[in-house]
Amino acid sequence: xxxxxxxxxxxxxxxxxxxxxxxxxxxxxxxxxxxxxxxxxxxxxxxxxxxxxxxxxxxxxxxxxxxxxxxxxxxxxxxxxxxxxxxxxxxxxxxxxxxxxxxxxxxxxxxxxxxxxxxxxxxxxxxxxxxxxxxxxxxxxxxxxxxxxxxxxxxxxxxxxxxxxxxxxxxxxxxxxxxxxxxxxxxxxxxxxxxxxxxxxxxxxxxxxxxxxxxxxxxxxxxxxxxxxxxxxxxxxxxxxxxxxxxxxxxxxxxxx
Amino acid sequence: xxxxxxxxxxxxxxxxxxxxxxxxxxxxxxxxxxxxxxxxxxxxxxxxxxxxxxxxxxxxxxxxxxxxxxxxxxxxxxxxxxxxxxxxxxxxxxxxxxxxxxxxxxxxxxxxxxxxxxxxxxxxxxxxxxxxxxxxxxxxxxxxxxxxxxxxxxxxxxxxxxxxxxxxxxxxxxxxxxxxxxxxxxxxxxxxxxxxxxxxxxxxxxxxxxxxxxxxxxxxxxxxxxxxxxxxxxxxxxxxxxxxxxxxxxxxxxxxxxxxxxxxxxxxxxxxxxxxxxxxxxxxxxxxxxxxxxxxxxxxxxxxxxxxxxxxxxxxxxxxxxxxxxxxxxxxxxxxxxxxxxxxxxxxxxxxxxxxxxxxxxxxxxxxxxxxxxxxxxxxxxxxxxxxxxxxxxxxxxxxxxxxxxxxxxxxxxxxxxxxxxxxxxxx
Ligand SMILES: Nc1ncnc2c1ncn2[C@@H]1O[C@H](COP(=O)(O)OP(=O)(O)O)[C@@H](O)[C@H]1O
Ligand SMILES: [Mg+2]
Numbered sequence: 001x002x003x004x005x006x007x008x009x010x011x012x013x014x015x016x017x018x019x020x021x022x023x024x025x026x027x028x029x030x031x032x033x034x035x036x037x038x039x040x041x042x043x044x045x046x047x048x049x050x051x052x053x054x055x056x057x058x059x060x061x062x063x064x065x066x067x068x069x070x071x072x073x074x075x076x077x078x079x080x081x082x083x084x085x086x087x088x089x090x091x092x093x094x095x096x097x098x099x100x101x102x103x104x105x106x107x108x109x110x111x112x113x114x115x116x117x118x119x120x121x122x123x124x125x126x127x128x129x130x131x132x133x134x135x136x137x138x139x140x141x142x143x144x145x146x147x148x149x150x151x152x153x154x155x156x157x158x159x160x161x162x163x164x165x166x167x168x169x170x171x172x173x174x175x176x177x178x179x180x181x182x183x184x185x186x187x188x189x190x191x192x193x194x195x196x197x198x199x200x201x202x203x204x205x206x207x208x209x210x211x212x213x214x215x216x217x218x219x220x221x222x223x224x225x226x227x228x229x230x231x232x233x234x235x236x237x238x239x240x241x242x243x244x245x246x247x248x249x250x251x252x253x254x255x256x257x
Numbered sequence: 258x259x260x261x262x263x264x265x266x267x268x269x270x271x272x273x274x275x276x277x278x279x280x281x282x283x284x285x286x287x288x289x290x291x292x293x294x295x296x297x298x299x300x301x302x303x304x305x306x307x308x309x310x311x312x313x314x315x316x317x318x319x320x321x322x323x324x325x326x327x328x329x330x331x332x333x334x335x336x337x338x339x340x341x342x343x344x345x346x347x348x349x350x351x352x353x354x355x356x357x358x359x360x361x362x363x364x365x366x367x368x369x370x371x372x373x374x375x376x377x378x379x380x381x382x383x384x385x386x387x388x389x390x391x392x393x394x395x396x397x398x399x400x401x402x403x404x405x406x407x408x409x410x411x412x413x414x415x416x417x418x419x420x421x422x423x424x425x426x427x428x429x430x431x432x433x434x435x436x437x438x439x440x441x442x443x444x445x446x447x448x449x450x451x452x453x454x455x456x457x458x459x460x461x462x463x464x465x466x467x468x469x470x471x472x473x474x475x476x477x478x479x480x481x482x483x484x485x486x487x488x489x490x491x492x493x494x495x496x497x498x499x500x501x502x503x504x505x506x507x508x509x510x511x512x513x514x515x516x517x518x519x520x521x522x523x524x525x526x527x528x529x530x531x532x533x534x535x536x537x538x539x540x541x542x543x544x545x546x547x548x549x550x551x552x553x554x555x556x557x558x559x560x561x562x563x564x565x566x567x568x569x570x571x572x573x574x575x576x577x578x579x580x581x582x583x584x585x586x587x588x589x590x591x592x593x594x595x596x597x598x599x600x601x602x603x604x605x606x607x608x609x610x611x612x613x614x615x616x617x618x619x620x621x622x623x624x625x626x627x628x629x630x631x632x633x634x635x636x637x638x639x640x641x642x643x644x645x646x647x648x649x650x651x652x653x654x655x656x657x658x659x660x661x662x663x664x665x666x667x668x669x670x671x672x673x674x675x676x677x678x679x680x681x682x683x684x685x
Pocket of ligand 1: 057
């Protein structure tokens, strides 16, 4: 832990370093001894049964949840109770949620420009220009003036991705971005994520889309009961799982799809 | 015939059948759709036939429009005695406010309406100037116009002035410091304090007008002052209380807010008014004049704020946790999150509740007649107990009922307009 109060991001080391991290909800030990290093540009897929702590783990990375033991280091900044560090880290880290969490009272464009204008203090015109650029990248520039409630689920999730990208983050966290979508919309969101991966974004993705994992992931992490059980590069992971719990899990999800 | 079926042509869109359209369609649909609906329609028409002609007769045909006392009224017709309203119009509107000063409340109201129009209706320009003016400038202007200068003993001595100047400089410095260090609470408190000091200075200057006596205020003027100040204080204070009540990270503030809200809500308004009447002077520094109207205003605003806080809290609770998380993950701090994400949504949800509270507040002003303030209700009562106008209570009460109705009904209609305007997309 550094005693200097500098909150400047360091872009040379690993993107995320989690070591010996534990978390409790009351008496419930939800995360146990998590150790994980994410290199810059690395794409990691996290999977595991429901309730295994996947969301909790990635939400600790941008301090939506607080860990109680161990350390989390994002872009060289240690996550402590120092509000300044938390704010800096949140500007470095974008997050996409299962239920999109768009702001329903703002238009798509306003959703995208809000944080750049108010947090990055960017002039409105510039923020709008950048927002339109990202809306084009997620292929919905024509929806810019609509409200989120007027869009389909897949479109909303793409707006949510664009909204995060507008803050120009170093790292993107995805928490089951396609689980709330109808099957025909899953692909449009995954396509955007694949593009993002190709551009070299550091990504930590909680998903059960095994096709996506095989296509873009550098590493797949399997969690169960609050622990990281197994991690491997995707082909090895799917073809040759080591742990019994991984085998059981894979047989369950692959059996269905 | 095989079971397979393929549609080869698209069906065109047709207009609905004639029985669903036009006046006949509307009548069939809404008034005579079933036998019991038809029966209800006929009964209601019959009741209307019984009630409406006498009402028209009383208010218009048999009404007396000019009279000098109740005897002339009784002699001239059996209906309403609008002559009394005409003769006592100024009392109904201003109470005993001096006639030479009538222009001051009138101007206050006109400024309010003119500044409010662009805020209420999007089509008009100037919202960016009018809204800040209404919030920051207008209260001081209204106070100065209606009340005139308020004497402050501390502005008369050099030491007093020095203390005020020091306080002002300190507040501005604190606000500036807070803004620079991104400490929203600190800058908020600093700038708010500075604003209130400016407000007090302005109030003591009072635009250089002649002071008026608050115990002359009455009628609609007093009712509007009570309701206006009550509303203006209750909404911001209620929002702060509601936020404080949910601030689980600051348990002392949370407890104070809960205590305040629950105590105020558990006692009748009239007892709050009595308390304000008798207890407030005990807490006030010496030399600060605190008249009846002011005391009523304090009691009234605090009471309304407690109710408003609960209404707003309902809206806050309806905001899904995901909204807070999305805002957090984008790096918005608490203050920005509240201002840009949470409050706009929460307040929109509770517009009907807020307006109901406003309407309730407006009508509750009539309770101040119990502590001896001559609001619209008491003025009405005084008029039919006046020796010249004995026994005209119907006229007096119908008249003020119409005034109350017009104001409350417009608030209610505006709230519906606002809800429609703010509605964005489908509810899911
Ligand atoms: N706020 C909370 N309070 C208490 N328990 C929680 C809370 N959030 C999640 N949990 C519990 O923590 C465990 C892990 O949850 P989560 O990280 O959401 O799992 P996953 O995302 O893998 O489905 C679950 O058993 C869940 O019930
Ligand atoms: Mg989850």
